Amino acid sequence: MWDFLCTKRFATEREEFTDQEITFAGYGITDPKHNDYLGLNIQGKAVIIYEGEPVSKRGKYRITGSKEPSSWSQDWRKKVKAAGEQGASVVFMIASDFKTLSGQMRRFMIGPTISLGEQEARSKGPALVIISTAMARDLMGAQVDEIITARKRIDKGKKPQPVVLKAPFELTTRLGVQRINGSNVLGYIEGSDPVLKDELVVVTAHFDHLGKRGEDIYNGANDNGSGTSTVLEIAQAFALAKQKGMGPRRSVLAMLVTGEEKGLLGSEYYVENPVFPLEQTVVNVNVDMVGRIDKKHEDNPDYIYVIGSNRLSTELHLINESMNARYSNLELDYTYNAKDDPNRYYQRSDHYNFAEKGIPAIFFFNGSHEDYHRPTDTIEKIDFDVMARIGRHIFYTTWELANRDQRIQVDVISE
Numbered sequence: 001m002w003d004f005l006c007t008k009r010f011a012t013e014r015e016e017f018t019d020q021e022i023t024f025a026g027y028g029i030t031d032p033k034h035n036d037y038l039g040l041n042i043q044g045k046a047v048i049i050y051e052g053e054p055v056s057k058r059g060k061y062r063i064t065g066s067k068e069p070s071s072w073s074q075d076w077r078k079k080v081k082a083a084g085e086q087g088a089s090v091v092f093m094i095a096s097d098f099k100t101l102s103g104q105m106r107r108f109m110i111g112p113t114i115s116l117g118e119q120e121a122r123s124k125g126p127a128l129v130i131i132s133t134a135m136a137r138d139l140m141g142a143q144v145d146e147i148i149t150a151r152k153r154i155d156k157g158k159k160p161q162p163v164v165l166k167a168p169f170e171l172t173t174r175l176g177v178q179r180i181n182g183s184n185v186l187g188y189i190e191g192s193d194p195v196l197k198d199e200l201v202v203v204t205a206h207f208d209h210l211g212k213r214g215e216d217i218y219n220g221a222n223d224n225g226s227g228t229s230t231v232l233e234i235a236q237a238f239a240l241a242k243q244k245g246m247g248p249r250r251s252v253l254a255m256l257v258t259g260e261e262k263g264l265l266g267s268e269y270y271v272e273n274p275v276f277p278l279e280q281t282v283v284n285v286n287v288d289m290v291g292r293i294d295k296k297h298e299d300n301p302d303y304i305y306v307i308g309s310n311r312l313s314t315e316l317h318l319i320n321e322s323m324n325a326r327y328s329n330l331e332l333d334y335t336y337n338a339k340d341d342p343n344r345y346y347q348r349s350d351h352y353n354f355a356e357k358g359i360p361a362i363f364f365f366n367g368s369h370e371d372y373h374r375p376t377d378t379i380e381k382i383d384f385d386v387m388a389r390i391g392r393h394i395f396y397t398t399w400e401l402a403n404r405d406q407r408i409q410v411d412v413i414s415e
C-alpha cells in the first residue's frame with residue numbers, strides 16, 4: 001500500500017532534501033481572506049499542509065463565504081505556487097482520502113509525459129509530496145494533538161498558530177527521463193527580390209499524430225495528413241513558379257513540424273531556435289485539418305474556419321478576405337476566432353507559437369467531427385475537391401503575403 005506520491009509535474013531541479021523539521025502551514029493558502037503563511041519564515045524549509053480549505057462547522061467555506069469551495073480546494077498548483085512564493089522547498093500535502101486519490105491518479109502517475117528539453121521537465125518550485133493521513137500521523141508523532149488544535153482554530157476562522165514539527169526526514173525524488181528525438185522538416189524557397197528575400201513567409205502544418213494505441217492505428221488523415229499535403233502542394237507551386245522565373249519576392253519556408261499533439265512542441269522548438277531571424281519573419285500561415293465538412297456546413301462545403309487573422313495584423317485579415325473575394329469565394333467562418341470561444345482553437349495549433357512571438361499568424365481549419373482523434377480519421381472521408389479549393393485559396397493568400405511591396409504590419413496590440 002502506498003502512503004505517499006510525487007507527481008512528475010512537480011519534479012524539481014533538486015533531487016534530494018533533508019531537514020530536521022517541518023513547518024505546519026494550515027491549508028497552505030495565501031488569500032486576502034485567509035493567509036496560512038502570515039508571520040511564517042519557511043525559506044528553504046518543508047511545510048506540511050492539509051488539502052482543501054477552512055470550512056465552518058455549518059459547512060460554510062471561509063474564503064467564499066458560501067457552501068461553494070474556492071479554487072484553493074481543487075487546484076494543487078495554486079498551493080504549490082503559494083508555498084514556492086514563500087520560499088518553501090518541499091510541500092507535504094495531507095490527502096484526507098489518499099486511497100481514492102492515488103487510485104484516480106494512477107494512470108496519470110505512471111504514464112509518460114513529453115516535453116521539450118529535459119530542463120523544462122523539471123519545475124523550479126517546491127517538490128510536492130501527497131501523503132496519507134497515516135503517514136501524516138507518523139510525521140507529527142507526539143505533536144499530532146497540537147496540529148489538530150491548530151487546524152481547528154483555522155476552521156473556526158481564528159488566526160493560524162504556527163507549529164514546527166520535530167520531524168527529521170529525507171526525501172529523494174528521481175525523474176525517469178527518456179530522450180526522444182523528433183524532426184521538423186524545412187523546405188526553403190529563396191525569394192527573388194534582392195532586398196525582400198531577407199524576409200520570410202512561413203507556411204506550416206504538423207505531420208505528427210497519435211500513433212498506435214494497443215491495436216488501434218490512428219490514421220490522422222484529416223489531422224493532419226490534409227494540412228501536410230496542402231503545405232507540400234503550396235511548396236510545389238512556389239518552387240514551380242520559381243523554376244519558371246516567376247518565384248516569390250520574399251522567401252518562403254514550408255515547414256512540417258512535429259510534436260503538435262504533445263503540446264505544439266515542434267513549432268515551439270522552431271520559434272525558440274529559429275533558422276531564419278524572427279524579426280524578418282513576416283507571417284505564419286498554418287494549416288491543420290482541411291477537407292472534412294462539419295455539421296454546420298453540410299449544405300455549403302465550400303467554407304473554411306479562419307482563426308487568428310486579425311489578432312496581430314489588420315492587413316493580414318484584409319488580404320485573406322480580398323484574395324477570397326477575388327479568387328476563391330469560400331465562406332470564411334470566423335466563429336472560432338471569437339476571443340471567448342470555449343474551444344480555444346487559436347491556442348491549439350502551431351501558429352500560436354509564432355503569434356506568441358509577435359508574428360502575425362493565420363490558421364485554416366475545417367472544424368471538428370466525430371472522427372477527430374479517433375482511429376476512424378481515415379482518408380476516404382476527405383473531400384479532395386473541397387480540400388483542393390481550400391489549398392488554392394491558402395496559396396493565393398500566401399502568394400500575396402510573399403509578393404506585396406510592404407510586409408504586413410503588426411498594428412493590433414495583443415493581450
Ligand SMILES: [Zn+2]
Nearest residue numbers: 223224288289
Ligand atoms: Zn492537428
